[in-house]
Amino acid sequence: MVNLLDNVKPRPSDEAIKNQRVKEYVQLTRIAEEIEREIKKRSSELKDDEKLEAFEALSQEYNLPQYVTVRDAADIMDISPQMVRRHCADGRLSAQQTFEGSGKWRIEAKQLMDKPNWERFIEKRARIKTQSLGLADEVLKNLQDKE
Numbered sequence: 001m002v003n004l005l006d007n008v009k010p011r012p013s014d015e016a017i018k019n020q021r022v023k024e025y026v027q028l029t030r031i032a033e034e035i036e037r038e039i040k041k042r043s044s045e046l047k048d049d050e051k052l053e054a055f056e057a058l059s060q061e062y063n064l065p066q067y068v069t070v071r072d073a074a075d076i077m078d079i080s081p082q083m084v085r086r087h088c089a090d091g092r093l094s095a096q097q098t099f100e101g102s103g104k105w106r107i108e109a110k111q112l113m114d115k116p117n118w119e120r121f122i123e124k125r126a127r128i129k130t131q132s133l134g135l136a137d138e139v140l141k142n143l144q145d146k147e
Helices: 002-006 012-016 020-045 048-062 070-077 081-089 118-146
Strands: 095-097 105-108
Touching: 002 020, 020 118, 048 118, 070 081, 070 105, 070 118, 081 105
Parallel strands: none
Antiparallel strands: 095 105
16 A cells, blocks of 8 residues: 555645645545546446446456345436436336336346446445355354354
8 A cells, every 4th residue: 555655646735734644544535536537437438348247247256236226226326216217117227127016126237337326336235245254254153162
């Protein structure tokens, strides 16, 4: 991480910051913003087959579901759940209604990769995976302790 910080060019406003940890925090925030811009740029440049390959790689890494709920799609797209339902109903999103007239949809996750909050969704899935693995480790530990 220090190498990453060494590549950040200081800005004039940085001179007012006295605390080294605060400087590093500010620099990391700038790096995170730059990474986010680069991810969006590269995402928009991917061809369909490349998006599919990227989705499959991310899916394995972060345990991404093939389909998401209306609520997840709304969060990813930064729109209301009702708007997601409209997009599903009129075919703007590739989705299947689970029960006719219920408002519940299975929405293909891979089509949402270029939406505003896709990275946040991946972070959420990574947290869920980490928590699940931690819980599984605890259960195994408790079972071994009882033996």
